[in-house]
Amino acid sequence: MIQTANTAETDPMTLAATAGQIASRSRAVDFLELTKPRMNFLVLVTTAVGYYMAVRTSFDWLKLIHTLLGTALTAGAAAALNHYVERKYDALMKRTMDRPLPAGRVSPGEALFFGLALTMAGLGYLAMAVNVLTAFLGAFTLLSYVLIYTPMKRRSSLCTIVGAVPGAIPPVMGWTAVHNALSPEALALFGILFLWQMPHFLAIAVLYRSDYAAGGFKMLPVIDPDLTVTGRQIVVYSLSLIPATLIPAGLEMAGLLYLVLALILGLTFLGFSVSCAASRTRTDARRLFLASILYLPLLLAAMMVSKL
Secondary structure: HHHHHHHHHOOOOHHHHHHHHHHHHHHHHHHHHHHHHEEEEEEEHHHHHHHHHHHOOOOOHHHHHHHHHHHHHHHHHHHHHHHHHHHHHHHOOOOOOOOOOOOOOOOOOOOOOHHHHHHHHHHHHHHHHHHHHHHHHOOOOOOHHHHHHHHOOOOOOOHHHHHHHHHHHHHHHHHHHHHHHHHHHHHHHHHHHHHHHHHHHHHHHHHHHHHHHHHHHHHHHHHHHOHHHHHHHHHHHHHHHHHHHHHHHOOOOOOHHHHHHHHHHHHHHHHHHHHHHOOHHHHHHHHHHHHHHHHHHHHHHHHHHEEE
Protein backbone atom coordinates (compact mmCIF):
# COMPACT_ATOMS: atom_id res chain seq x y z
CA MET A 1 0.00 0.00 0.00
CA ILE A 2 2.76 2.41 0.95
CA GLN A 3 4.78 1.59 -2.16
CA THR A 4 1.74 2.16 -4.37
CA ALA A 5 1.15 5.59 -2.82
CA ASN A 6 4.77 6.59 -3.21
CA THR A 7 4.77 5.44 -6.83
CA ALA A 8 1.70 7.55 -7.56
CA GLU A 9 3.27 10.58 -5.91
CA THR A 10 6.45 10.29 -7.98
CA ASP A 11 4.84 9.20 -11.24
CA PRO A 12 5.95 11.69 -13.93
CA MET A 13 2.50 11.86 -15.52
CA THR A 14 0.87 12.64 -12.18
CA LEU A 15 3.44 15.30 -11.39
CA ALA A 16 3.01 16.82 -14.84
CA ALA A 17 -0.77 16.90 -14.45
CA THR A 18 -0.47 18.53 -11.03
CA ALA A 19 1.98 21.11 -12.36
CA GLY A 20 -0.39 21.83 -15.25
CA GLN A 21 -3.29 22.39 -12.86
CA ILE A 22 -1.22 24.75 -10.74
CA ALA A 23 -0.09 26.64 -13.84
CA SER A 24 -3.68 26.92 -15.07
CA ARG A 25 -4.83 28.28 -11.71
CA SER A 26 -1.93 30.75 -11.69
CA ARG A 27 -2.81 31.93 -15.18
CA ALA A 28 -6.42 32.39 -14.18
CA VAL A 29 -5.33 34.44 -11.18
CA ASP A 30 -3.11 36.58 -13.40
CA PHE A 31 -5.93 37.34 -15.83
CA LEU A 32 -8.21 38.12 -12.89
CA GLU A 33 -5.56 40.51 -11.59
CA LEU A 34 -5.63 42.32 -14.93
CA THR A 35 -9.24 43.34 -14.16
CA LYS A 36 -8.18 45.06 -10.89
CA PRO A 37 -10.95 43.34 -8.86
CA ARG A 38 -10.35 45.27 -5.64
CA MET A 39 -10.57 48.65 -7.33
CA ASN A 40 -13.56 47.63 -9.43
CA PHE A 41 -15.43 46.36 -6.39
CA LEU A 42 -16.02 50.05 -5.61
CA VAL A 43 -17.31 50.53 -9.17
CA LEU A 44 -19.93 47.84 -8.61
CA VAL A 45 -20.91 49.16 -5.18
CA THR A 46 -21.48 52.69 -6.46
CA THR A 47 -23.36 51.35 -9.49
CA ALA A 48 -25.64 49.39 -7.17
CA VAL A 49 -26.19 52.48 -5.00
CA GLY A 50 -27.16 54.52 -8.06
CA TYR A 51 -29.58 51.79 -9.11
CA TYR A 52 -31.12 51.55 -5.63
CA MET A 53 -31.56 55.30 -5.32
CA ALA A 54 -33.26 55.42 -8.73
CA VAL A 55 -35.90 52.79 -7.96
CA ARG A 56 -39.24 54.28 -6.88
CA THR A 57 -41.65 51.35 -7.15
CA SER A 58 -40.89 47.64 -7.51
CA PHE A 59 -37.24 46.57 -7.36
CA ASP A 60 -36.15 44.65 -10.46
CA TRP A 61 -33.39 42.38 -9.13
CA LEU A 62 -32.77 40.78 -12.52
CA LYS A 63 -32.05 44.13 -14.16
CA LEU A 64 -29.70 44.99 -11.29
CA ILE A 65 -27.80 41.75 -11.91
CA HIS A 66 -27.63 42.53 -15.64
CA THR A 67 -26.37 46.05 -14.85
CA LEU A 68 -23.69 44.83 -12.45
CA LEU A 69 -22.51 42.07 -14.77
CA GLY A 70 -22.21 44.39 -17.76
CA THR A 71 -20.50 47.03 -15.65
CA ALA A 72 -18.07 44.49 -14.19
CA LEU A 73 -17.07 43.31 -17.67
CA THR A 74 -16.61 46.89 -18.89
CA ALA A 75 -14.65 47.97 -15.81
CA GLY A 76 -12.48 44.87 -16.12
CA ALA A 77 -11.85 45.72 -19.76
CA ALA A 78 -10.72 49.24 -18.86
CA ALA A 79 -8.37 47.84 -16.21
CA ALA A 80 -6.87 45.23 -18.54
CA LEU A 81 -6.26 47.80 -21.28
CA ASN A 82 -4.73 50.12 -18.69
CA HIS A 83 -2.34 47.31 -17.71
CA TYR A 84 -1.47 46.88 -21.38
CA VAL A 85 -0.76 50.57 -22.01
CA GLU A 86 1.27 51.06 -18.82
CA ARG A 87 3.20 47.78 -18.82
CA LYS A 88 6.61 49.40 -19.42
CA TYR A 89 6.08 52.00 -16.72
CA ASP A 90 4.71 49.48 -14.23
CA ALA A 91 8.05 47.67 -14.52
CA LEU A 92 9.78 50.78 -13.12
CA MET A 93 7.74 50.99 -9.89
CA LYS A 94 8.14 48.72 -6.88
CA ARG A 95 4.42 48.44 -6.15
CA THR A 96 3.56 47.42 -9.73
CA MET A 97 6.63 45.57 -11.07
CA ASP A 98 5.17 42.20 -10.06
CA ARG A 99 1.96 42.70 -12.04
CA PRO A 100 1.32 40.01 -14.68
CA LEU A 101 2.59 42.02 -17.66
CA PRO A 102 5.84 43.52 -16.33
CA ALA A 103 6.61 40.23 -14.58
CA GLY A 104 6.20 38.39 -17.89
CA ARG A 105 3.45 36.02 -16.73
CA VAL A 106 1.03 37.39 -19.35
CA SER A 107 2.14 38.60 -22.77
CA PRO A 108 1.12 42.05 -24.11
CA GLY A 109 -0.82 40.41 -26.93
CA GLU A 110 -2.78 38.26 -24.51
CA ALA A 111 -3.61 41.25 -22.33
CA LEU A 112 -4.72 43.33 -25.33
CA PHE A 113 -6.93 40.53 -26.67
CA PHE A 114 -8.38 39.94 -23.19
CA GLY A 115 -9.15 43.65 -22.74
CA LEU A 116 -10.78 44.00 -26.16
CA ALA A 117 -12.84 40.83 -25.64
CA LEU A 118 -14.10 42.13 -22.29
CA THR A 119 -14.89 45.48 -23.94
CA MET A 120 -17.12 43.92 -26.58
CA ALA A 121 -18.74 41.58 -24.06
CA GLY A 122 -19.40 44.30 -21.47
CA LEU A 123 -20.72 47.01 -23.77
CA GLY A 124 -22.73 44.56 -25.83
CA TYR A 125 -24.27 43.06 -22.70
CA LEU A 126 -25.23 46.48 -21.31
CA ALA A 127 -26.79 47.51 -24.63
CA MET A 128 -28.85 44.32 -24.95
CA ALA A 129 -29.72 43.51 -21.34
CA VAL A 130 -30.01 47.03 -19.85
CA ASN A 131 -30.26 49.95 -22.32
CA VAL A 132 -28.21 51.84 -24.89
CA LEU A 133 -27.70 54.93 -22.70
CA THR A 134 -26.08 52.89 -19.95
CA ALA A 135 -23.90 51.14 -22.54
CA PHE A 136 -22.90 54.55 -23.94
CA LEU A 137 -21.90 55.74 -20.46
CA GLY A 138 -19.89 52.56 -20.02
CA ALA A 139 -18.13 53.18 -23.34
CA PHE A 140 -17.39 56.79 -22.40
CA THR A 141 -16.00 55.65 -19.04
CA LEU A 142 -13.74 53.06 -20.66
CA LEU A 143 -12.48 55.28 -23.47
CA SER A 144 -11.84 58.32 -21.27
CA TYR A 145 -10.00 56.16 -18.73
CA VAL A 146 -7.80 54.34 -21.25
CA LEU A 147 -7.30 56.92 -23.99
CA ILE A 148 -7.28 60.20 -22.03
CA TYR A 149 -6.54 59.65 -18.33
CA THR A 150 -3.93 56.89 -18.74
CA PRO A 151 -1.58 58.73 -21.17
CA MET A 152 -2.22 62.04 -19.42
CA LYS A 153 -0.65 60.68 -16.21
CA ARG A 154 2.76 61.13 -17.82
CA ARG A 155 2.01 64.61 -19.17
CA SER A 156 0.12 66.72 -16.64
CA SER A 157 -0.83 66.82 -12.96
CA LEU A 158 -4.37 67.57 -14.16
CA CYS A 159 -4.67 63.85 -14.84
CA THR A 160 -6.23 63.30 -11.40
CA ILE A 161 -9.10 65.65 -12.24
CA VAL A 162 -9.58 63.99 -15.63
CA GLY A 163 -9.42 60.52 -14.07
CA ALA A 164 -12.08 61.43 -11.52
CA VAL A 165 -14.63 61.81 -14.34
CA PRO A 166 -14.80 58.13 -15.40
CA GLY A 167 -14.50 57.19 -11.74
CA ALA A 168 -17.71 59.11 -10.96
CA ILE A 169 -19.85 57.68 -13.77
CA PRO A 170 -20.74 54.22 -12.31
CA PRO A 171 -23.53 55.50 -10.01
CA VAL A 172 -24.92 57.40 -13.00
CA MET A 173 -24.97 54.12 -14.91
CA GLY A 174 -26.94 52.58 -12.06
CA TRP A 175 -29.43 55.43 -12.30
CA THR A 176 -29.81 55.26 -16.07
CA ALA A 177 -30.27 51.49 -15.89
CA VAL A 178 -33.57 52.23 -14.12
CA HIS A 179 -34.75 55.43 -15.85
CA ASN A 180 -32.92 55.30 -19.20
CA ALA A 181 -32.38 59.06 -18.82
CA LEU A 182 -30.06 61.50 -17.09
CA SER A 183 -31.43 63.75 -14.35
CA PRO A 184 -30.32 66.18 -11.60
CA GLU A 185 -30.33 63.26 -9.15
CA ALA A 186 -27.87 61.33 -11.32
CA LEU A 187 -25.65 64.41 -11.60
CA ALA A 188 -25.74 64.81 -7.81
CA LEU A 189 -24.37 61.28 -7.41
CA PHE A 190 -21.72 62.05 -10.03
CA GLY A 191 -20.66 65.20 -8.16
CA ILE A 192 -20.25 63.38 -4.85
CA LEU A 193 -18.07 60.65 -6.36
CA PHE A 194 -16.05 63.16 -8.38
CA LEU A 195 -15.20 65.37 -5.42
CA TRP A 196 -14.53 62.45 -3.06
CA GLN A 197 -11.97 60.98 -5.44
CA MET A 198 -9.76 64.05 -5.37
CA PRO A 199 -8.58 63.98 -1.73
CA HIS A 200 -8.67 60.17 -1.85
CA PHE A 201 -6.30 59.90 -4.82
CA LEU A 202 -4.11 62.83 -3.78
CA ALA A 203 -3.53 61.04 -0.47
CA ILE A 204 -2.52 57.92 -2.41
CA ALA A 205 -0.22 60.00 -4.61
CA VAL A 206 1.51 61.41 -1.53
CA LEU A 207 2.03 57.89 -0.16
CA TYR A 208 3.50 56.60 -3.44
CA ARG A 209 5.09 59.76 -4.78
CA SER A 210 8.55 58.17 -5.12
CA ASP A 211 7.08 55.26 -7.08
CA TYR A 212 5.12 57.60 -9.34
CA ALA A 213 8.28 59.64 -9.92
CA ALA A 214 10.21 56.49 -10.85
CA GLY A 215 7.52 55.59 -13.36
CA GLY A 216 7.53 59.07 -14.89
CA PHE A 217 3.99 59.90 -13.76
CA LYS A 218 3.35 63.60 -13.17
CA MET A 219 0.98 63.28 -10.22
CA LEU A 220 0.65 66.57 -8.36
CA PRO A 221 2.70 65.47 -5.30
CA VAL A 222 5.55 64.48 -7.66
CA ILE A 223 5.90 67.99 -9.11
CA ASP A 224 4.96 69.74 -5.84
CA PRO A 225 8.04 69.08 -3.66
CA ASP A 226 6.80 70.69 -0.43
CA LEU A 227 3.18 69.52 -1.01
CA THR A 228 1.80 73.02 -0.47
CA VAL A 229 -0.38 72.99 -3.58
CA THR A 230 -1.34 69.38 -2.94
CA GLY A 231 -2.48 70.20 0.59
CA ARG A 232 -4.44 73.21 -0.61
CA GLN A 233 -6.27 71.15 -3.21
CA ILE A 234 -7.05 68.41 -0.69
CA VAL A 235 -8.73 70.97 1.56
CA VAL A 236 -10.58 72.72 -1.29
CA TYR A 237 -12.05 69.51 -2.64
CA SER A 238 -12.92 68.18 0.82
CA LEU A 239 -14.64 71.46 1.64
CA SER A 240 -16.53 71.42 -1.66
CA LEU A 241 -17.64 67.88 -0.93
CA ILE A 242 -19.75 69.00 2.04
CA PRO A 243 -22.35 71.05 0.14
CA ALA A 244 -22.28 68.52 -2.70
CA THR A 245 -23.32 65.76 -0.30
CA LEU A 246 -26.26 67.85 0.92
CA ILE A 247 -27.77 68.15 -2.56
CA PRO A 248 -29.52 64.73 -2.46
CA ALA A 249 -31.54 65.98 0.51
CA GLY A 250 -32.49 69.11 -1.44
CA LEU A 251 -33.58 66.93 -4.36
CA GLU A 252 -35.66 64.83 -1.96
CA MET A 253 -33.63 61.73 -2.66
CA ALA A 254 -32.92 61.29 1.06
CA GLY A 255 -34.33 62.65 4.29
CA LEU A 256 -33.27 64.53 7.41
CA LEU A 257 -31.24 61.63 8.83
CA TYR A 258 -29.03 61.67 5.76
CA LEU A 259 -28.69 65.44 5.89
CA VAL A 260 -27.41 65.34 9.47
CA LEU A 261 -25.09 62.37 8.92
CA ALA A 262 -23.71 63.82 5.69
CA LEU A 263 -22.83 67.04 7.49
CA ILE A 264 -21.14 65.21 10.37
CA LEU A 265 -19.21 62.92 8.05
CA GLY A 266 -18.20 65.82 5.83
CA LEU A 267 -16.85 67.91 8.69
CA THR A 268 -14.96 64.93 10.10
CA PHE A 269 -13.44 64.16 6.72
CA LEU A 270 -12.52 67.82 6.32
CA GLY A 271 -10.67 67.60 9.63
CA PHE A 272 -8.46 64.79 8.32
CA SER A 273 -7.86 66.80 5.14
CA VAL A 274 -6.81 69.92 7.06
CA SER A 275 -4.45 67.86 9.22
CA CYS A 276 -2.88 66.32 6.13
CA ALA A 277 -2.50 69.72 4.45
CA ALA A 278 -1.00 71.28 7.59
CA SER A 279 1.55 68.56 8.37
CA ARG A 280 2.22 67.34 4.80
CA THR A 281 3.49 64.04 6.19
CA ARG A 282 3.00 60.47 5.00
CA THR A 283 1.44 59.64 8.36
CA ASP A 284 -1.40 62.13 7.92
CA ALA A 285 -1.73 61.22 4.24
CA ARG A 286 -2.27 57.59 5.28
CA ARG A 287 -4.84 58.68 7.86
CA LEU A 288 -6.66 60.71 5.22
CA PHE A 289 -6.59 57.74 2.85
CA LEU A 290 -8.08 55.44 5.51
CA ALA A 291 -10.65 58.09 6.43
CA SER A 292 -11.69 58.35 2.78
CA ILE A 293 -12.21 54.58 2.61
CA LEU A 294 -14.53 54.75 5.64
CA TYR A 295 -16.23 57.98 4.65
CA LEU A 296 -17.71 56.95 1.30
CA PRO A 297 -19.49 53.71 2.33
CA LEU A 298 -20.84 55.42 5.46
CA LEU A 299 -22.18 58.30 3.39
CA LEU A 300 -23.75 56.02 0.79
CA ALA A 301 -25.24 53.78 3.49
CA ALA A 302 -26.78 56.84 5.16
CA MET A 303 -28.24 57.92 1.81
CA MET A 304 -29.75 54.49 1.19
CA VAL A 305 -31.20 54.14 4.70
CA SER A 306 -32.73 57.63 4.51
CA LYS A 307 -34.03 57.25 0.96
CA LEU A 308 -37.35 58.99 0.35
